[in-house]
Amino acid sequence: MKNHAMALSRPSTARKDTGPTQRGQCSKRVSILDAAANVFCREGFSGASIDEIAIEACVSRQTIYNHYREKETLFVAVIEDVMERANAMLFSTLSTFPDKPDHLQQDLADFAIRLTKNCLCNDDGKFLRRLVQSEGERYPHLFEGWRQHGPCKISTTLGALFAKLAHKGALRIDDFDLAARQFLALVNADLQMIYLFGGKPTEEELQTAAKNAVETFLRAYGPRVQETSSQPAPVLMAVS
Amino acid sequence: MKNHAMALSRPSTARKDTGPTQRGQCSKRVSILDAAANVFCREGFSGASIDEIAIEACVSRQTIYNHYREKETLFVAVIEDVMERANAMLFSTLSTFPDKPDHLQQDLADFAIRLTKNCLCNDDGKFLRRLVQSEGERYPHLFEGWRQHGPCKISTTLGALFAKLAHKGALRIDDFDLAARQFLALVNADLQMIYLFGGKPTEEELQTAAKNAVETFLRAYGPRVQETSSQPAPVLMAVS
DNA sequence: GACGTGTTAGACAATAGTGTCTAATTTTAC
DNA sequence: GTAAAATTAGACACTATTGTCTAACACGTC
Numbered sequence: 001m002k003n004h005a006m007a008l009s010r011p012s013t014a015r016k017d018t019g020p021t022q023r024g025q026c027s028k029r030v031s032i033l034d035a036a037a038n039v040f041c042r043e044g045f046s047g048a049s050i051d052e053i054a055i056e057a058c059v060s061r062q063t064i065y066n067h068y069r070e071k072e073t074l075f076v077a078v079i080e081d082v083m084e085r086a087n088a089m090l091f092s093t094l095s096t097f098p099d100k101p102d103h104l105q106q107d108l109a110d111f112a113i114r115l116t117k118n119c120l121c122n123d124d125g126k127f128l129r130r131l132v133q134s135e136g137e138r139y140p141h142l143f144e145g146w147r148q149h150g151p152c153k154i155s156t157t158l159g160a161l162f163a164k165l166a167h168k169g170a171l172r173i174d175d176f177d178l179a180a181r182q183f184l185a186l187v188n189a190d191l192q193m194i195y196l197f198g199g200k201p202t203e204e205e206l207q208t209a210a211k212n213a214v215e216t217f218l219r220a221y222g223p224r225v226q227e228t229s230s231q232p233a234p235v236l237m238a239v240s
Numbered sequence: 241m242k243n244h245a246m247a248l249s250r251p252s253t254a255r256k257d258t259g260p261t262q263r264g265q266c267s268k269r270v271s272i273l274d275a276a277a278n279v280f281c282r283e284g285f286s287g288a289s290i291d292e293i294a295i296e297a298c299v300s301r302q303t304i305y306n307h308y309r310e311k312e313t314l315f316v317a318v319i320e321d322v323m324e325r326a327n328a329m330l331f332s333t334l335s336t337f338p339d340k341p342d343h344l345q346q347d348l349a350d351f352a353i354r355l356t357k358n359c360l361c362n363d364d365g366k367f368l369r370r371l372v373q374s375e376g377e378r379y380p381h382l383f384e385g386w387r388q389h390g391p392c393k394i395s396t397t398l399g400a401l402f403a404k405l406a407h408k409g410a411l412r413i414d415d416f417d418l419a420a421r422q423f424l425a426l427v428n429a430d431l432q433m434i435y436l437f438g439g440k441p442t443e444e445e446l447q448t449a450a451k452n453a454v455e456t457f458l459r460a461y462g463p464r465v466q467e468t469s470s471q472p473a474p475v476l477m478a479v480s
Numbered sequence: 481g482a483c484g485t486g487t488t489a490g491a492c493a494a495t496a497g498t499g500t501c502t503a504a505t506t507t508t509a510c
Numbered sequence: 511g512t513a514a515a516a517t518t519a520g521a522c523a524c525t526a527t528t529g530t531c532t533a534a535c536a537c538g539t540c
Binding site: 041044045046047111128132133134136137140143145151166178181182185186189190192193197214216217219221 | 387
């Protein structure tokens with residue numbers, strides 16, 4: 001249950017580094033990485049103890065030292081593992097961005113839900129929010145690659161996707177990257193408070209957040225004459 | 241320079257708890273709290289050592305134990321200190337919200353800049369982002385009060401302020417609290433990436449972020465006929 | 481069954497941190 | 511100036527943790 005997303009996406013990325021084991025005992029490496037991710041996320045780098053990780057991974061402490069020479073090596077391996085998986089999931093989700101202008105409101109909302117579910121609210125997302133925040137300054141080089149290929153790239157990629165829709169006349173956008181950043185910000189507007197104390201939004205909260213975000217986004221960037229169901233908007237006429 | 245905001249707002253909140261000192265040695269308490277805030281922020285709770293705090297506060301370790309019985313007591317005191325100050329600054333800033341509909345775009349942008357500068361980008365803001373994220377789950381009761389009176393209240397308070405403007409016809413808003421949350425989200429849209437690796441935005445980045453946020457906010461919630469400088473919008477007339 | 485690889489439990493030294501205690505010193509109040 | 515209060519440096523016991531080492535063990539292949 002808790003490791004659902006991890007377990008799901010793990011098989012997709014074939015582990016290429018051949019450690020002391022071939023592939024039969026690869027499961028040890030995986031359980032160590034998973035347990036370490038949980039403990040590091042829960043306790044932070046200095047708060048996490050190797051013994052705790054060993055117990056949670058159902059592995060002896062010595063095994064951890066066999067695979068990863070020292071605590072910091074393990075930490076770096078965990079970070080890289082999570083980041084690679086998170087970035088893969090991010091771009092896999094981005095590839096589901098709607099390209100047809102029909103049902104834009106619903107399609108964008110569905111996309112927003114996929115994005116939050118797959119990338120922001122899962123264990124990897126929580127891990128990254130927490131660890132980048134707390135350990136980011138201590139390991140600048142470590143997170144730099146992820147930052148470049150993850151968060152930084154998402155705006156431009158999403159911006160390009162919005163550009164496509166704009167060229168089809170479905171959106172009126174000046175600065176596509178800005179619109180992308182704002183779209184992401186709006187999606188998170190209702191969820192920030194939930195993230196804050198470590199919780200995960202319910203399905204309903206997710207849908208409401210997506211709906212709210214898309215409505216406002218379209219009011220700002222959608223084609224003119226946006227009919228809102230709540231209050232009958234005054235009829236507008238374009239004069240020249 | 242670094243403690244500018246802290247030093248500014250500190251005298252405003254009279255310290256009421258009378259520890260072992262009356263008020264002459266109160267400066268010790270303050271330097272301990274400041275140093276502890278920095279170290280806890282940098283290293284997290286378990287990573288921070290009392291010795292490090294003592295050195296940074298230019299105080300002997302024993303003095304810290306005299307004032308605060310143990311590490312956790314000190315931690316809680318620091319958290320409460322920062323939160324109280326942050327909330328005070330937050331509502332002090334909220335009180336500068338524009339109430340005149342003229343020059344709304346500029347006034348809202350200026351307000352957004354004040355908000356980011358005074359509450360989000362200063363040391364206290366960084367401290368809270370980091371510590372609530374990493375230690376929030378360990379001390380649920382500790383942050384609960386702040387959450388109620390800070391982040392949770394800001395939406396409703398800001399929402400009420402937007403409502404005033406809306407009633408004057410300056411804004412077209414259905415859900416005021418939602419609009420407030422989205423305003424905050426938009427203001428942060430361009431800054432998230434900077435927060436991510438612990439940096440502080442420059443004055444110019446701050447202004448651009450505020451300008452972008454307000455423009456989009458007004459496109460979504462502003463009165464109709466929003467003139468954009470880039471592309472001459474068609475003149476619109478409300479019929480009935 | 482022998483062998484090699486990987487795993488395990490436990491002991492171990494080394495280090496670092498917490499919290500206490502004491503005696504000397506400084507600061508503050510009167 | 512004197513006495514009380516606060517501060518300091520240092521030693522101290524205690525605990526937790528890291529990382530190493532060793533001997534026993536599991537498990538497969540040959």
